[in-house]
Amino acid sequence: MKNIAVIGAGTMGNGIAHVFAQNGFSVHLIDVSAPQLEKAVSTIAANMDRQIAKSQLTTEEKEAALARITTFTSIANGTAGIDLAVEAATELTSLKLDIFRELDQHAPENAILASNTSSISITKIASVTKRPEKVIGMHFMNPVPVMKLVEVINGYATSSDVTNSILALSEKLGKIPALANDYPGFVANRILMPMINEAIHTLHESVATVESIDTIMKLGMAHPMGPLQLADFIGLDVCLSILNVLHNGFGQPKYAPSPLLVNMVTAGKLGIKSGEGFYEYTKGSKELKVSKYFLR
Template sequence: MNVSVIGAGTMGNGIAHVFAQNGYKVNLIDVSEAALEKAIATITRNLDRQVSKGSITEEIKQSTLQNISSHSSLGAISHSQLVVEAATENEAIKLSIFKQLDEIAPEGCILASNTSSISITKIAAVTSRPELVIGMHFMNPVPVMKLVEIINGYATDAKVTATITELSKKLGKVPCVVNDYPGFIANRILMPMINEAIYSLYEGVAGVEEIDTVMKLGMAHPMGPLQLADFIGLDVCLSILQVLHNGFGNPKYAPCPLLVNMVTARKLGVKSGEGFYVYTAGSKDLVVSPRFGNQ
């Protein structure tokens, strides 16, 4: 199977890595040559880490890299049986991409989206092949996390669902099939928890470290909700909450004003160097942002 991955960012390069490591020929596509170069460098570093840990051999590393070709044009999908879109979590961008994919992809090619919240039914509706459109939501970091949330759109064919389910297993992942409603399952449950943690900070119930410690030690979460929000990206969290709020019309999904302000101020978490914590290159110490030091 020839696979194309659209978008060379964090999720796209992780998805390309996993497919290529499992023997699939992958076209990694991005309009930015710099993003493609960065993606290949990231994949190489991650493979080197796997080699150093003994989880793969040097031969597997080399074959994985050989399985990936980078392209700046969507024309590279012309011989693909599967396209996985992993562009930024923006509805207008995704709809535009899928319109183009539908025009270029060969007949019978499955079009999948790695979206974490945007309606698969809505994405499928801009194509002439809604029965071949499906959600394939990987978790970050893709090479490590086992879950793939598979989302059926309103018109997704059952054979397509079965194909993507089996493919996910071949990648060493655990597929979970869900239906297309706002937030699906992962983010419908996760984002209100993160939002409530932010509200707890906003209302002065407890500080950043206390909130995260309660959830780590009390609920056995590997990472507290505020640290996790930083890791996901506060802009992404806000976008997903807005999808939930708009989709259900329920005030319980309304984003906390503190989250809105932080995103407006471009305090986005790990990606910007500061969110609820401050992130310094080369340091693994978790330091609470001075903004919340006196909470």
């Protein structure tokens, strides 16, 4: 595989494009928004500058990698001649199904179609295509250029050849792939999201403050980031979406999202992306301040 399409130029999409381009692949970065594509390429360049500052990349390597990225505003134009498409759109089932219908229509017949979904059924995504054996989950972790894991998820019909190709490809990217089967939340989020949800319940029930909960988990469990800060980093809307997938998929009350999480998302308090969640975020500041809502 030499030619890769990445669909979605948000945080995950630009990170995935970054890693492929840095490792010598030709990348077609696709998004319906031209300004979003410009922003994504600027973000990739800025992140590569950080790598240069840490002696992880040379200026020449950065320029060569950026030259391998071509942007497109339509799947029809951006998928010609590709070997692999990696969808990295918003975590909405209807949106992903629409994208895969279009990918199936326009991508070459031999192309593998992968989704970066963190919770939505690969089997369901594959069902809207005429090539379910070539559909697979390729769940990168955020930030993609830094995190080593790729959670590889087999759908019901995914062929062993496709699985082996994606496992080998992940290693070529300098990642460590781990294989999972297609059940709600897979492995990473089936374990992570109930922990985050329980931390939110703990706050909602006034067992401890935002700072105490995160400090206890960081210092007591050796987590690099507390669960409430991590929820802000992921996006509270994304956390809610994944918990709903788990709750609907398993039908068990332990996966029901905390009412506090539901209220915060309804109020538009989504974490870093909105400037406020459990903490407040000011552009250019690294100070971590608890949201005023939780101080009153």
